[in-house]
Amino acid sequence: MGTLSAPRGAPWLVRAYHELQRRRHLVIHGNVDDLVRWHDRYQPFTDTLTDFLAVAGFDVIVRYNMVDGLTYHDDASRDFVRHQLSDNTRPPRARPRRDGVITSADLLEQQLLAAGQAQPRTPVDVLALTLRLMSQPERPCVVVIESADLIVGPAAELSADRVTQLAYVRRLLASGAAAPPGEQRHHNTVVFVVRDLGELPAWLRRDNPHVATVLADRPGIAERAAFLRENLSAYHQADVLTAEARDNAVRVLANLTDGMTIVDIGALSVTSQVALIPPSMPRRLVARHRFGLRDDPWEQLDLAKITSAEELLSRRVIGQLPAVRAVTDVLVNARVGLDFVSDGQQAGTRPKGVFFFVGPTGVGKTELAKALAELVFDDESALRRFDMSEYSEEHASERLTGAPPGFVGHDHGGTLTNWVLDRPFSVLLFDEIDKAHEKILDKFLQIIDDGRLTDGQGRTAYFTHSLVIFTSNIGAGDLRRTFSDPAMSYEAIKEHFNQAVADFFTTRLRRPELLGRLGSGIVVFDLLRENVIVDICDKFLDQIVTAAQARGYDLAFDRAAIGRAVVDEVTRHGAALGARQIRSPLLEQWVRIPLNRWILEHQPPPGTRIFVHRTDTSPPFVIDALSGSS
Known part of the structure; x- marks a missing residue:
């Protein structure tokens, strides 16, 4: 160049x-x-x-x-x-x-x-x-x-x-x-x-x-390059760089400073001197200047946490091992940092990962995004969810990036760009993306390709350190009719949803370039199998046991009976409806409410052993105090 x-x-x-x-x-x-x-x-x-x-x-x-x-x-x-x-x-x-x-x-x-x-x-x-x-x-x-x-x-x-x-x-x-x-x-x-x-x-x-x-306008790339070239001597260790290294530093810095003012770019030299970061490390320099951090938090991920990430995520998202493995691979890539680039300083413009979670409703797509935010940032609030059904109108895209100059709401900025400007290290979840207006997808195309988005006020939000997740139920409507056999393999489920996603982008939207950008980021979630339903049921029962122990009660369940009843009810309506019904209304009405009513009526003292089991009329299940309890 x-x-x-x-x-x-x-x-x-x-x-x-x-x-x-x-x-x-x-x-x-x-x-x-x-x-x-x-x-x-x-x-x-x-x-x-x-x-x-x-x-x-x-x-x-x-x-x-x-x-x-x-x-x-x-x-x-x-x-x-x-x-x-x-x-x-x-x-x-x-x-x-x-x-x-x-x-x-x-x-x-x-x-x-x-x-x-x-x-x-x-x-x-x-x-x-x-x-x-x-x-x-x-x-x-x-x-x-x-x-x-x-x-x-x-x-x-x-x-x-x-x-x-x-x-x-x-x-x-x-x-x-x-x-x-x-x-x-x-x-x-x-x-x-x-x-x-x-x-x-x-x-x-x-x-x-x-x-x-x-x-x-803010300065273009040629203006930024000229300013950097004229002022590079003020940077840390710039005097030891070869002519080729100086040209490369100017070229990369000119690209990285897109959206910055000349005054702000001028302050880069101060950051370089204070942080002892030479211009030959442009990405580290700009990240330190822009975010005020010495190191990329993705690069500082605990190695032990990454090694055990698959196990940790599987505890929260049960029965979706292919999806868990896909996001775990992103953590590994982010920690190691190798990428398809022409030089070592060119990496990092795109988001850390882009996923398109697709599958039946209620199988853990949103839960996996929450679990990932907590795993990486130790804070589930690092996840920002956007309900894309609220963006079904063409003009709704202005809510993401802010109204243009001269229009109402311009001074408020956009909900998406404001979030990323405030919290560049986060997980962004765009739920039910297929319900958004197709014009909004142009903004996501820019995020995927360039890793940045400019709001109505001219401020540039960078998605370089974010994880972007789209979710959709495309193809779920045909699932019960297509797969009546509960033993249908995951490979068949995967083929069905991959075809549904391809048809959505190529036939309905006529935007095959969006499908191409997603690539291997399309992750298909499986149906809820019987063993998975039982495991999810046990997970919720364990939570009730923990709450009871905090109040001094020793709680026991007839887990086999409860699990069988839940499986029968879920599969009777079709496992394609998801796991949301397991906690509410099933366990809510069959176990939690009867148990709380029994405790309120009997006022058992701390240390009481309580047994929840089935009878001929169950569900709901029956609660008794076991003999010998204090």
Whole structure:
């Protein structure tokens, strides 16, 4: 890969120049607090903007913010504005009608002009002056209003002059004389600068023929590479790198810093020096800088825990050994770290693992995801579940990444991106993915391929350290009709569900590329076999025994009878319905409720031995105190 050729200036400046040629006022939003490339160097946004406007052909450049008041690009601009303030030779305006907001603007402008040499300080004063500058034909003039949301956005609602300020801005948008007359290239212009476009009124930022919005993007890969190349000498041990190693470090860092500002990328050198991480270890450096961690927690997984992971997971998810082995393999891969890459530093852009759990309902798909979160992070809350049946509408995708600028909810961000930004080390469970709108799958395609997703505010969430799990019951509806024989092998079940998944992506969605991305990540869960049903039943009975021991009771079950009754009931309705019915309603109604009622009625003392068994009328089962108990 050759060296990237950096632009002399930020690309968004080209868009701004074209809009100026179309004689439009500008709203510049987005990355307005960063350093911006201009003439092969990086400088503050405000300096770059004024330099750009001078090159664009404006003779008078004025800036305003509520802290510094009016500032000027040069002395000539200051002198011209003072001349406009002291110029009382213009003929007076006709007295305006008093039937709208324009009347208030005209009257306030007359009051300001009567003030002579008064220095404009308040927003109303400055807007009145701006209106006069926009109307003069002598010299091309531009006024830059910084933090425009403080003047016309929600932050200005508490101001007594808010209505007047809005009136002026409306007037300004329709003004702007050519200066000098006949010079079509120049047009007196107002430039509004705001970080969040949604903070401005809709009439200003959308569907206004006099205004163009320009997004000041975060730096592209060529800009990032140029900045890194120029500043690499400030990194730890950069002076010992060969030219080839420096080029490789710049290339990888430029890719890894996607979505970061120039200011943030500049701080990488500080992290490098403090953490003693050279640029030849770019992934470790960026991970330390972004997450504040010395080591990747996946790489720090306890070896003994990984070795026994299959056994630990099988205790919680009974009878699903193929699925347990599949996720265990992910833990092994994450701990060792070998991957299909061209060099050792290229690994790690995709999620740690991507799975598509498919099978009958209630067989342990969600439980396995919970168990995995607890095993890796010692915290089941590290799992974030998204019910994809709530995302069946096309517009629902905005809930995951946040509404775009200018729309309701933009400032809240997305539920998915917010979670990953806060907890990049987590398990993400997208439950019943087949119920989501097909357009949402495009976002998952980006996660699987690139390991990142950008929200509506321009922030990039990285899924590099996450485990992504999709679940689905595709094909389960045909299961009872297709497999009436309970002895049907797991291989037959696996073939059925694999075919159902393939048909879903290729025939129903016509998105075979999604199927290809999943690859070996498709994990089929088996039916509940009779022995598995008994084991699950025993697991729940053990939990009741533990709860009874905590209250001083010695509890015993006729496990064979209870297990047989549960198996008969589950298989009578079809094992394809899953294990949820085992605990509730079966064991809930047959064992737990009768047992609690018996204890409440008999008030047995601690140490009592209690036996739960069947009679001719069971279920529900009968509870008795065994003789000889205290």
